[in-house]
Amino acid sequence: GQQVMQIPQYQHVQEGEDFTTYCNSSTTLSNIQWYKQRPGGHPVFLIQLVKSGEVKKQKRLTFQFGEAKKNSSLHITATQTTDVGTYFCAGPGGGNNRKLIWGLGTSLAVNP
Amino acid sequence: DGGITQSPKYLFRKEGQNVTLSCEQNLNHDAMYWYRQDPGQGLRLIYYSQIVNDFQKGDIAEGYSVSREKKESFPLTVTSAQKNPTAFYLCATSNLGYTEAFFGQGTRLTVV
Numbered sequence: 524g525q526q527v528m529q530i531p532q533y534q535h536v537q538e539g540e541d542f543t544t545y546c547n548s549s550t551t552l553s554n555i556q557w558y559k560q561r562p563g564g565h566p567v568f569l570i571q572l573v574k575s576g577e578v579k580k581q582k583r584l585t586f587q588f589g590e591a592k593k594n595s596s597l598h599i600t601a602t603q604t605t606d607v608g609t610y611f612c613a614g615p616g617g618g619n620n621r622k623l624i625w626g627l628g629t630s631l632a633v634n635p
Numbered sequence: 636d637g638g639i640t641q642s643p644k645y646l647f648r649k650e651g652q653n654v655t656l657s658c659e660q661n662l663n664h665d666a667m668y669w670y671r672q673d674p675g676q677g678l679r680l681i682y683y684s685q686i687v688n689d690f691q692k693g694d695i696a697e698g699y700s701v702s703r704e705k706k707e708s709f710p711l712t713v714t715s716a717q718k719n720p721t722a723f724y725l726c727a728t729s730n731l732g733y734t735e736a737f738f739g740q741g742t743r744l745t746v747v
Contacts, residue, residue: 622668
């Protein structure tokens with residue numbers, strides 16, 4: 524079945540360093556979504572990318588959607604301790620259902 | 636999110652007992668979802684419902700049951716048939732025509 528893979532599983536950085544997580548789908552996606560889950564919290568929607576090659580920025584966060592619409596990345600510039608959490612990507616399961624297929628997430632730890 | 640209420644936040648039950656987790660939303664979203672999250676793991680879909688009086692099994696439905704009698708409510712029952720019920724349970728909603736998910740605060744279920 525359709526799968527979404529995310530790497531790395533964990534990343535530990537010093538505050539101020541950059542961070543990137545990658546998401547790869549086994550099938551072409553109509554869109555890709557990114558969520559952040561703080562420790563002990565619930566996932567919160569960050570952004571949705573729809574167009575091939577799309578790049579969106581939110582302050583220090585840069586999101587990219589691949590040309591083939593099968594991969595995506597999230598890059599954080601100059602990490603801060605507030606960036607700590609798990610970042611998930613998710614894509615629609617296709618068909619008439621509205622399921623999302625989720626990556627396993629990348630857990631980011633930031634040393635102050 | 637403020638529009639999705641899960642209760643209680645923490646729940647303890649003895650092995651062999653059924654337990655029902657509540658999820659109520661006032662966002663007027665038509666689709667509702669139940670996910671299970673284990674420590675360090677991603678989100679696994681238990682059940683989802685796109686309209687009232689209809690629901691579909693997700694990837695790990697065994698040992699769980701749901702109902703969708705009202706648009707606002709989607710309770711999840713964890714039955715005694717669920718082998719490892721201790722987990723973090725997240726309810727989510729999405730609006731017609733969209734797939735991005737909005738999550739409740741979650742319920743941490745511990746079965747002893």
